Structure formats: C-alpha cells, structure tokens
Amino acid sequence: MLTWSWARSLFRREMATLSRVVECDVAAISFDERGNAVVDDDATTSALHHAADVLRRGECVAFPTETVYGLGADALQPSAVLRIFSTKGRPADNPLIVHVSSRDMLHSLLPTDYAPSQVYAKLMDAFWPGPLTLLFPADPAKVPTEVTAGHATVGVRMPAHPVARALIAIADVPIAAPSANSSGKPSPTRALHVARDLRDRVPLVLDGGACTVGLESTVLDGLHEDGKLRILRPGGVTLEQIVQVLGDDGPQVLVHRRDYADAQLESAPTTPGMKYRHYSPSVPVILLRSGEPPEEVEKISVEDVVRSMSSSGKQHVGVMALSDSRIQLPILSDITWHQYPLGPLADPAVTAQRLFDGLLTLESEGVQLILVEAISEENEGLAVMNRISKAASATKWIK
Numbered sequence: 001m002l003t004w005s006w007a008r009s010l011f012r013r014e015m016a017t018l019s020r021v022v023e024c025d026v027a028a029i030s031f032d033e034r035g036n037a038v039v040d041d042d043a044t045t046s047a048l049h050h051a052a053d054v055l056r057r058g059e060c061v062a063f064p065t066e067t068v069y070g071l072g073a074d075a076l077q078p079s080a081v082l083r084i085f086s087t088k089g090r091p092a093d094n095p096l097i098v099h100v101s102s103r104d105m106l107h108s109l110l111p112t113d114y115a116p117s118q119v120y121a122k123l124m125d126a127f128w129p130g131p132l133t134l135l136f137p138a139d140p141a142k143v144p145t146e147v148t149a150g151h152a153t154v155g156v157r158m159p160a161h162p163v164a165r166a167l168i169a170i171a172d173v174p175i176a177a178p179s180a181n182s183s184g185k186p187s188p189t190r191a192l193h194v195a196r197d198l199r200d201r202v203p204l205v206l207d208g209g210a211c212t213v214g215l216e217s218t219v220l221d222g223l224h225e226d227g228k229l230r231i232l233r234p235g236g237v238t239l240e241q242i243v244q245v246l247g248d249d250g251p252q253v254l255v256h257r258r259d260y261a262d263a264q265l266e267s268a269p270t271t272p273g274m275k276y277r278h279y280s281p282s283v284p285v286i287l288l289r290s291g292e293p294p295e296e297v298e299k300i301s302v303e304d305v306v307r308s309m310s311s312s313g314k315q316h317v318g319v320m321a322l323s324d325s326r327i328q329l330p331i332l333s334d335i336t337w338h339q340y341p342l343g344p345l346a347d348p349a350v351t352a353q354r355l356f357d358g359l360l361t362l363e364s365e366g367v368q369l370i371l372v373e374a375i376s377e378e379n380e381g382l383a384v385m386n387r388i389s390k391a392a393s394a395t396k397w398i399k
Contacts, residue, residue: 021191021205022047029162035102037166047206048163052171054204055080060087062180062194063167064208065099065159067131067216067236068187068356069194070177071202072099072167075109081146081176087201090183095149096176097133097217098156101168106156109174111139119222119229119251126245129160131217131236147176157217163208179216180205186279186359186391189214193360214353215383218242222251229253230260234383236352255382279356279391281363281370283318284309286394288327289374293397302371303330305396309369318362318370322351325373327398338367348380355384359391 028041039045051061058080060073071087073080075098085092100106103124114137116124123132138154148154156174159165168175179187180194180202188194191207218235220242229251231239242253254260286305293299300308306317316336321327323341340358343350362370372388375381389395 020203021195021207022050023207024048024163026162026208029166031162031165031169035104035165035169037169039166048166048170051167051204051206055167055171055173055175058083060084060202061167062191062198062202062205063164063177064161064191064206064211065131065164065177066161066211067159067213068189068211069180069191069205070099070164070175071180071194071198072175072177074171075099075143075147075174075176078144078146081144084176084178085146087198088178088181088183090178092146093149094178095151095155096147096178097219098143098147098154099164099168099175099177100156100158101165102158105168105174106136106158109136109139109142109154109156111137117222119246122245123220123222123242124158127237127241129158129165131157131160131213133157133217133219133233133235135219135221135223135232137223153221153223155219161208161211163206167206184280186281186356186363187216188360189353189357193357196364210357212353214356215380215387218383227251231255232265234386236380236383238379239382240379258377258382279359279387280393281359281391283363283368283370284394285359285370285372285388285392286396287374287388287392288321288371289395289397290326291397297397299397299399301330301399302327303332305371305398306332306335306369309394315369316365316367318358318365318367320355320358320362320370321373322375327373338362338365342373342375345375348375348378348384351375352380352384355387 024044024047025041028044030038054061055074058077060071060083062069062071073084133155135153135155138148143154181188181197189211191205194205213236216235218237219233221230221232314334318338320340320342322345324344329337342354377385
C-alpha cells in the first residue's frame with residue numbers, strides 16, 4: 001500500500017528531475033497598506049528573492065497565479081520578453097499580458113496624458129487583484145513592442161495569487177507572462193504540469209499549489225468610442241459579474257464571436273487566445289453535445305464516437321463528464337475508460353478549475369482519445385466552452 005508520505009516523496013523526486021521547483025508557503029504571504037509583500041517564512045522569502053533576481057537578469061520564471069501558472073519575464077526588457085517566445089515556441093505576433101502588483105505600477109506603464117475611465121475604475125475596484133485583464137493605451141516608450149506585438153494597446157492585470165503578487169512587488173518590475181506551457185498545449189494549473197512540459201527550458205518554477213480559478217483571465221476592451229465594452233476572451237471573471245458591478249445604467253457588454261465578429265481583430269489580435277489553436281493535448285479531443293442538434297446533424301452513440309476515432313485493438317479513452325452527467329458509458333471489452341469528473345452541472349466554477357488539469361492528467365495516463373462533455377455557456381461555463389471548443393478537433397452530438 002502506498003503511503004501519502006511515500007507518494008509525496010516520489011512527487012518531489014520527479015519534480016526535481018524535471019526542473020528546479022521551489023515550494024512557497026502561500027499562507028505566509030500578506031501585504032501592507034501600500035501593497036508591499038510581507039513574508040513570514042524564511043524559505044519562501046528566499047525563493048521569492050531568488051526568483052526576483054532571476055527576472056532582473058533577464059531570464060524567465062514560472063510562477064502561480066489564481067488563473068493558471070505563468071511564464072514570466074521583466075516586461076520592460078525586450079530581450080527578456082523574447083525569451084518567453086523562444087521558451088514556449090510562441091508566435092511573435094501573439095501579444096502578452098503584463099502583470100502588476102499595484103495601481104502605481106500600472107500608471108507607470110501608461111501614457112502620461114491618459115487617465116482610466118470611471119468604468120475601468122469601477123471594474124478595477126471590484127476585480128483587482130483578480131482574474132480580469134483590461135486593455136489600456138500602450139506607450140511604446142515605456143512598454144516594448146515585443147510585449148504588444150506592435151499594437152496600440154496593452155493588456156494589464158493585477159493577479160490575486162499571493163506568490164504572483166509578492167514576486168512582482170519584490171522584483172519591482174511589471175512581469176509579462178503568458179501561460180507556462182508549450183504553445184498550443186493546455187495551460188498548466190499545477191507546478192508539476194509546468195515541470196513536465198517545459199523541463200529544463202525554464203530555470204525556476206515557484207510552486208504555490210493548484211490554481212483556484214483554473215482558466216485564464218477575462219480580457220476586456222473598453223477603449224472604443226461607442227462606449228461599449230467588449231469581452232475578447234472570457235475567463236475567470238464572468239460576464240454576469242461584470243454586468244452586475246456596472247449596474248443597470250452601465251455600458252453594454254458584448255462577447256466576441258457570440259455578440260459580434262471582427263475579422264481584422266482575429267487576424268491581428270490585441271490579446272492572447274484569439275488567433276492560434278490553443279489548449280490541445282497531444283491526443284484528439286472530442287466535444288460531446290446532447291440536446292437537439294442542427295437539422296443536418298444526426299445523433300450517434302458514445303460507442304460510435306469512439307469507434308469512428310479509434311484504430312483496432314485495445315484502446316484507452318479519457319472521459320471528462322459532469323458528476324451528474326446523463327452520459328452512459330457502454331461496457332466494451334476492448335475499451336478502458338479513464339474518467340475525470342468535472343463537478344456538478346450547477347457549479348461551472350468547479351468545471352473551470354478542473355478542465356485543464358483533466359486534459360493534462362488524462363494525457364499523462366496515456367489515453368488515445370479524450371471525450372469532453374459540453375456545459376451551458378452561462379457564468380464560468382462561457383469560458384469553459386471557449387477553451388473546449390478551441391481544444392477539440394471535432395464536435396459530436398450524442399444520443
């Protein structure tokens with residue numbers, strides 16, 4: 001029988017062989033009134049200061065946020081920013097989000113003649129620190145074009161995870177950071193995901209535990225002259241939460257690809273996650289939909305879905321379904337089902353938290369195919385379906 005202490009020891013040995021992973025005590029980190037980090041643990045203090053030194057000398061550090069683990073570099077050093085792209089294999093025209101630890105740091109990045117709108121101020125009061133990225137005018141004299149991919153705007157957020165915010169504050173530099181994974185793969189929500197994927201490509205990984213949100217931040221553009229807000233990427237802050245904060249008299253909030261289309265934006269995106277295929281493990285992902293399909297589409301059984309995607313012989317198939325799902329898995333002699341529950345239908349926040357971990361866990365178990373159940377596009381479900389749709393190679397309507 002495997003004991004917990006033995007399993008934890010094995011986990012640590014695996015982490016050590018993959019990359020330099022240093023644990024941080026999240027509970028030991030707090031912040032004073034000015035936003036300075038107060039760390040009541042010597043090992044965590046040492047880890048954060050070492051990571052800050054790595055950043056200042058132009059290298060990358062992987063660190064946890066409440067959304068996903070990020071691969072960070074000093075946003076003000078062009079050569080450091082380029083390391084992010086080479087480490088991930090990321091296309092150079094895919095802009096980066098900049099992370100700050102305070103409002104003062106935010107204003108140090110913005111044009112001197114620009115002041116955030118009252119709407120932005122209300123959103124920052126409600127959701128910062130947290131999983132909301134706002135687009136601001138970019139000053140190329142302050143923010144390198146390597147960060148913005150040459151666009152006139154820059155996405156900025158203040159992360160809520162204590163390790164992320166403390167790292168930025170101690171380094172005293174804004175950190176440009178996409179997700180800490182090879183470009184196109186599912187975003188990591190645990191330090192082990194980062195270490196397994198990037199291995200020796202990143203010199204340091206700060207381990208702050210599993211991410212609580214599990215999906216990237218919501219990206220919102222409020223810079224249009226018509227006054228309407230546009231959600232370019234749904235994420236950790238829901239549409240419903242934004243509307244509630246802004247109130248009945250607030251501006252209209254539109255969701256890209258649901259409420260409007262913008263071909264120019266999709267060909268030259270101002271924010272990550274819009275142009276390239278994302279979130280895909282190394283095995284095919286099939287999105288399973290129930291309900292009534294479009295008229296020209298016929299429903300098929302789960303067995304038929306698997307047969308159409310699998311070769312002959314023994315198959316291992318991953319299934320990511322709701323814990324109260326109506327999907328029935330057939331008993332098949334040549335199929336081994338690997339199940340990863342996504343939580344209850346009534347709590348899409350749990351599904352969001354578990355989505356990427358499920359894809360990466362099933363991939364590590366050696367499945368040849370992953371089936372993912374669709375959920376309602378409400379609250380966190382909007383972001384969940386955005387990610388699944390981009391990860392899936394096909395959609396099947398099932399009986």
